[in-house]
Amino acid sequence: MExxxxxxxxxxxxxxxxxxxxxxxxxxxxxxxDKSAEFRNRMDELRTAGSQSEDK
Structure with a gap:
């Protein structure tokens, strides 16, 4: 439906x-x-943010 x-x-x-x-x-x-790429980019951002916080 979305x-x-x-x-x-x-x-x-x-x-x-x-x-x-x-x-x-x-x-x-x-x-x-486009929707898939948008989702992938957002997930990559979250992964990067998560790995950066683990490094601290």
Missing amino acids: ELSDWNELKDRYRNGSISQADYDHWRYHYPE
């Missing part, structure tokens, strides 16, 4: 003019990849 919510949110943002057609198209064509 995916549908994401799609609806972006569709609404496009329709109300808060994102461009190009931004909307990029999101539509890369959605799962």
Whole structure:
């Protein structure tokens, strides 16, 4: 269900003019990849922060 919510949110943002057609198209064509990369990056940040606190 989260995916549908994401799609609806972006569709609404496009329709109300808060994102461009190009931004909307990029999101539509890369959605799962972008979301996965975002998650991976956040997890890497957390791992780095955790290992730095262990070193102290």
